[in-house]
Amino acid sequence: MPAYAVVGATSWGVTLAALLERAGNDVILLVRSELEARAVRAAGGLERLGAGPVLGPRVHIHPMPLTANHAAGVSGALVAVPSHAFRAAVQAAGLPRSLPVVSAAKGLDLETSSRMTEVLHALGYDPARTGALSGPNLAHEIIRGLPAAAVIATPDLELGRAWQTALSAGAFRVYASTDVVGVELAGALKNVIAIAAGAAWGLEFGANAVAAIMTRGLAEMTRLGLALGAEVATFNGLAGVGDLAATCFSPLSRNRRFGELLAAGRAPADAVDEIGETVEGAHTAPVALRLAAAAGVELPITAEVAAVIGGERTVPEAMLRLLGRPLAREELPRR
C-alpha cells in the first residue's frame, strides 16, 4: 500500500492527510508533540475545520521526527505549515534527503526571500524531487467533499503524475505542471492581492473595485513571476487567476478577512490576533517588494498593502494613492 507523510496538523495538513487517505494511501501525519498527537487523534482531525472527525484508521499520527522504521515505506512528503515555520518544521520532521518533498505552503521566507522549494534545496533536498502544490483550495470546503482543483508542480512530469494519483480523490482533482517557480510565486503573491480585495470589500467599494484590484493584481503578480523565471500561463491557471478568485471573493479567506479588518481601522497585529490563524499575505508583501526591487519590477498594489501593514498609511489613503496613479495603457504581461 503506498504511504505518504504530511508535516503539520494545520487546517491544510489535516485536509491533505484526509485526501491522501480517501485516495487509498496510508498516511503518517507528523505533529509537533505527543500532546498534539493525542489531541488530533481524539478529534479525528482539527476542531477549527468544523467538519467533525475526518481522519480514518489509515492516518497514523506521530510526533516528529519520522522514524527510520516509518520512512522505509514512505513514497513522498507534503509540508503544510505556514511559511514562517517551514524551515524549522522540515528540519524537525527528519525526512530523508532522497524523499520527494512537496511544499503546500503559500508564502515566501521572510529572512532570505526564498520560495519554499528553495528552502528545501538549502536544507539538502534534491531539486529534481521537490515541488509545490497550489490552487483555489479553501480547506474548509475541501474537507466537506466539495469539488475543487489544484496544481502540483514538479521539475519532472512523471513525479508530478505520481503525486496527481496520490492526491486526487472524490471531487478533488489535481493537475500537473513543471513550472515550480510560477506555481509557488502565484500561490504566495495572490494572498497580498486578496488583502487589498478584502480592504475594498471592507470599504464597501463593490464588486467592480474588487475585480479591478484582482485584474491589476494579477498583472503585477505575473510581471514579477516572469522576471523571476516563471511561465505566463501559470498565472492564467489554477495557481494564479483561479486561486486569486477564490481568495478575493470567499469570506472564508483569512487574507481577505485581514484586509476587511484593516479597512475597519484595526491595527495589523490586532487583526492577525483576531483571525487567530495564518495570514500569509501579511508576511509576503514586504518580501515580494524586496524581490521586485531587485528585479526592477513595479508592484503598486503590493506596495500599498505593505505600507498599510507597516503602519505608514491607512487603507483609505492607500486606495486614494492607487486611484491617483498616472493614467496608463492597459499593459498585460505576455511573455
Ligand SMILES: NC(=O)c1ccc[n+]([C@@H]2O[C@H](COP(=O)([O-])OP(=O)(O)OC[C@H]3O[C@@H](n4cnc5c(N)ncnc54)[C@H](O)[C@@H]3O)[C@@H](O)[C@H]2O)c1
Ligand atoms: N487553510 C487553507 O485553506 C489552506 C489551503 C491551501 C494552502 N494553505 C497554506 O498552508 C499553509 C498552512 O496554513 P493553514 O491554514 O493550514 O494553517 P493554520 O492556520 O490552520 O495553522 C497554523 C497554526 O498551526 C499550528 N501548527 C501546527 N503544526 C505546526 C507546525 N509544525 N509548525 C508551525 N505551526 C504549526 C500553529 O499554531 C500555527 O499558528 C499556509 O502556507 C497556507 O497558505 C492553506
Ligand SMILES: O=P(O)(O)OC[C@H](O)CO
Ligand atoms: O484563507 P487564506 O486566505 O489563507 O486562503 C486559503 C487558500 O490559500 C485558498 O486557496
